[in-house]
Each structure stands twice: as C-alpha cells, then as structure tokens.
Amino acid sequence: MAEHRYAWRGNDRQGQRLRGEMQANSPSDVAEWLRQQRIRPTQIQRQWTLPPWLRRTRRPRIQADELTQMTRQLATLLHAGVPLLQSFDMLGKGLAPSDLQTLIRDVHTQIEGGIALNQAFRKHQVFDAFYCNLVAAGEMSGTLDVVLDRLAHHLEKTQALQATVRSALVYPAAILVIALTVLALILVFVVPAFQNIFASFGAELPWLTRMVIALSETFQRYGMACAAFAIAAAWWARHQIRHRVTWQARLDRFLLRIPIAGELIRHACTARWTRTLATLFTAGVPLTEALDVVQGVTGNAVFQAATQSIQAQLMRGTSLSKALDSTEALFPPMVGQMCAIGEESGALDHMLAKTADYYEREVDSTVARLSTLMEPFIMVVLGVLIGGLVMALYLPIFQLGQVV
Numbered sequence: 001m002a003e004h005r006y007a008w009r010g011n012d013r014q015g016q017r018l019r020g021e022m023q024a025n026s027p028s029d030v031a032e033w034l035r036q037q038r039i040r041p042t043q044i045q046r047q048w049t050l051p052p053w054l055r056r057t058r059r060p061r062i063q064a065d066e067l068t069q070m071t072r073q074l075a076t077l078l079h080a081g082v083p084l085l086q087s088f089d090m091l092g093k094g095l096a097p098s099d100l101q102t103l104i105r106d107v108h109t110q111i112e113g114g115i116a117l118n119q120a121f122r123k124h125q126v127f128d129a130f131y132c133n134l135v136a137a138g139e140m141s142g143t144l145d146v147v148l149d150r151l152a153h154h155l156e157k158t159q160a161l162q163a164t165v166r167s168a169l170v171y172p173a174a175i176l177v178i179a180l181t182v183l184a185l186i187l188v189f190v191v192p193a194f195q196n197i198f199a200s201f202g203a204e205l206p207w208l209t210r211m212v213i214a215l216s217e218t219f220q221r222y223g224m225a226c227a228a229f230a231i232a233a234a235w236w237a238r239h240q241i242r243h244r245v246t247w248q249a250r251l252d253r254f255l256l257r258i259p260i261a262g263e264l265i266r267h268a269c270t271a272r273w274t275r276t277l278a279t280l281f282t283a284g285v286p287l288t289e290a291l292d293v294v295q296g297v298t299g300n301a302v303f304q305a306a307t308q309s310i311q312a313q314l315m316r317g318t319s320l321s322k323a324l325d326s327t328e329a330l331f332p333p334m335v336g337q338m339c340a341i342g343e344e345s346g347a348l349d350h351m352l353a354k355t356a357d358y359y360e361r362e363v364d365s366t367v368a369r370l371s372t373l374m375e376p377f378i379m380v381v382l383g384v385l386i387g388g389l390v391m392a393l394y395l396p397i398f399q400l401g402q403v404v
Helices: 027-036 064-079 084-093 099-112 117-122 129-141 144-199 207-243 245-257 261-282 287-294 301-315 320-325 333-345 348-403
Strands: 004-011 017-024 040-046
Touching: 004 027, 017 027, 017 099, 027 040, 064 084, 064 099, 064 144, 084 099, 099 117, 117 129, 129 144, 129 261, 129 287, 144 207, 144 261, 144 348, 207 245, 207 348, 245 261, 245 301, 261 287, 261 301, 261 348, 287 301, 301 320, 320 333, 333 348
Parallel strands: none
Antiparallel strands: 004 017, 004 040
C-alpha cells in the first residue's frame, strides 16, 4: 500500500492542543501512532497533492543556526544518558510550530519504525553528506554523543567563518550601491536643472561642466536600456555559472587570482577544507572516504578538482602531505608541513584541526586589515565622485561672479 501524507490535530494528556503531519498508509495507522504518543486525535485528514510532474516541492526553511542548535542540544541530551527517541521527543516539544519541529517529528517517526539515525537524516535535504556520514560513523563506533558534539563545534566554526567573510563584503557593497544611486539621482534630476540655468548665461561652459552635462544626457537617453542590459547579462552569467561546470571553474580560478580578495578566499577555503577533514578523520571515517565529502565543502571548483587529485594519489599509496604538495601551490606550504608532522606522529586529526584554527585566525586578521583600509579608500572615491560633480555644477557660477 502506498504511503500518503496526513495532517492531524489532537490533545495531549494535559489538554494542550497539538497538530502535525506524517507519512502513513492509512488514517488508522496515524491514529495508532498518536495513541502510542499519548495523544488523543481529534482530526486526521489526508493531504491531497498534485502529481509529481506538476508539484513544486518546497524545501524546509531551516536556518543554519537552527540546525547547529539542534545538533548541540541532541549531543547534550545523549551525553546525559537520555535515550535517542526520548531526546527527539524532548526536542520537538521544546520548539514552536515550525519546519524544524516537523523535521524532528518526521525523524522521530522514522527512528521509531526501526530506521537508523543516519538513514533517517539522509531522507531530508537539510542534512548534507558530511552530516550524515559523521552520524553514521558515530553510530558504528558507539560514540554518537561525542560525534554530535564535534559536529556542532564544526558547524559553529563554519558559521563564524562565513559571517566573517560576509561582513567584509557587505559594507563596501552597501556603500557602492548607495554611491551609484546618489550619482544616478544627481545626473537625472540635479544636472538638468543646472543646465537650464547655464543656458541663460550665454557664455562657454568649462570643459568639466560640459562633460558632466554630456554624461547626464547620455544617462537619461540610454540609462534604462543600459540597466536592462546589465540585469539581463547578470542573469545570463549567473545561469551559466550555475549550470556549466566550466564557467564555475573559470570564475573560481579568477577569484583566487584577485590580489587581496583571492588570498582571503584561499585561506577561507583552506580553513573549511582542513576543519572538515579533521572532523571526519577524528570520527573514524577513513581518509579516502572522507575526501569524498570534503570535495564540495569549500564551494570552490578549483579546490574540488584538487581534492579529487589528492584522493586519487592516496589510493595509489601516496601520503597526504606529498599529495598536497603536488596541487600546484593551491594549498599554502604550511598545510603540507603540518600534515607531514601529523602523519609522522600519528596525530593527523590534531594537526589538521590546528591548521584550521590558524587559517581561521588569518581570515579574521585579513578581514580586519581590509576593513581598516577600505573605509578611507571608499571615502576618497566618494569624495572624488560627488566633489567632482559639485565642482562641475558650480564652476560656471563662480566664473560668472568673477566676470561681474
């Protein structure tokens, strides 16, 4: 019998109203499951859906910090000796109605049906291969609470790194948008008003003023067409980058070659690469299998190709440090040196974690330096643009005052 999705409403033993959704073969199965949860059902209704070729699935809106918090709480409960099913029950009851609560209840139902935790996670797109592989390793070794604690620590570090890089990009991008908006408003509304005043002077205008007036006329005539073309070109480029591997690889290679930003991106990718590999290796995942997961964590096609090359060399018997040294200087020399020390001492996971800590600090210091240098540079650029426009508009008035 095919499973269907049912929406249910009911009351618990304290009289609190509850509701949710679940997959089941029939309404009687839903009622039986609710009775096992000590919930008295008041309404069970099948959710009718469109055929798959007409249905547009909605991905659960679960933020990264919510997933990290859930992982941390689950690790704490398991470490305290709370059984797995009861832990998910407590997590679900402690949340307001949301996609995360629905997800936790679905996982609870699947575990109750006899499915392993990592297999239940793999049925949801929220949990990536890295997350599921770590959970599987924890279940196999009997150290699920320890693995979840390490996983939560990894997610927290990753979010902190992403927030650091994002903060370095938001400020200059916002200033650039504001500057372009102010510049466009001046060219469209302010310059034509001054142009009418200059027409009554009957004298030759300075070259700077003539250039600004010509720029304003060109912008008014072709501005909308240029904006539409820029938006269409940006959309086309975004589509090509998303759907063509070669375009993505070219963009990632170009970003790594930018003088200052490229070094920041390289260090951020190195930190994520080493942090993920250290977490997987510590959890007991074999190195070659761990590299399968590490390939996509950096979000950079160049690092992904290098990881595939490293994995192929490891399968041929090459050490990790030598494989890293052969990646055309993509990874900094310190990564290979730390891996060589870790392989010699038998503490590769510890050395990888130390390397990740170092490059995360490097990203923080680079962002701080960029922020310090960016502010005066932006002020100078804005001063030249806005000041040049103001000078071009008022220069004829000053010349007229000198003549009078």
